[in-house]
Amino acid sequence: MLTLTDGAVQVIRTVTANPELPPETGIRIEPGVNGSDALRLSVAAAPEAGDQIVEEEGARVYLEPEVAQLLDDKTLDAQVDQQGEVEFTIAGGDAV
Template structure:
């Protein structure tokens, strides 16, 4: 299952609190979209869960919502936040450290 770091949970909570929705069911939603080269890419949005979506509730109630294809890809990943070149927070996905 996707692991969400405390820093990522904090950023998700900030984003959802700034959204127009005052609804506690809004979270960071991952979906899969194919680009022009037929390669899959993850898309992020603030949304409520749709039927069939998987929801991970992290620290302080932060919600990560994943459509089924995205959930399958993210099942062994960690969602974190790092600074981009301008010093702004950017989500980063890494493989979970699995016990050997």
């Protein structure tokens, strides 16, 4: 199962902390568009049918089933640069 670093937990909790969002809001990772190898990450109000749910310290990640298999033994990390831009990485350095 995908694991989350402390940095990823902090960033996800910050991104989903908006009081106007439902309490089950998380980050969803799904395949990129047009069959690309890239993954697409978005804020999701709830998981979709079949999604694997990874929850750690209040941070929720919803994984599309195919992506869940791909990331089964990986670690998700996140960093915020000096301009406030967030970059998620998967253990091995692949940017999401």
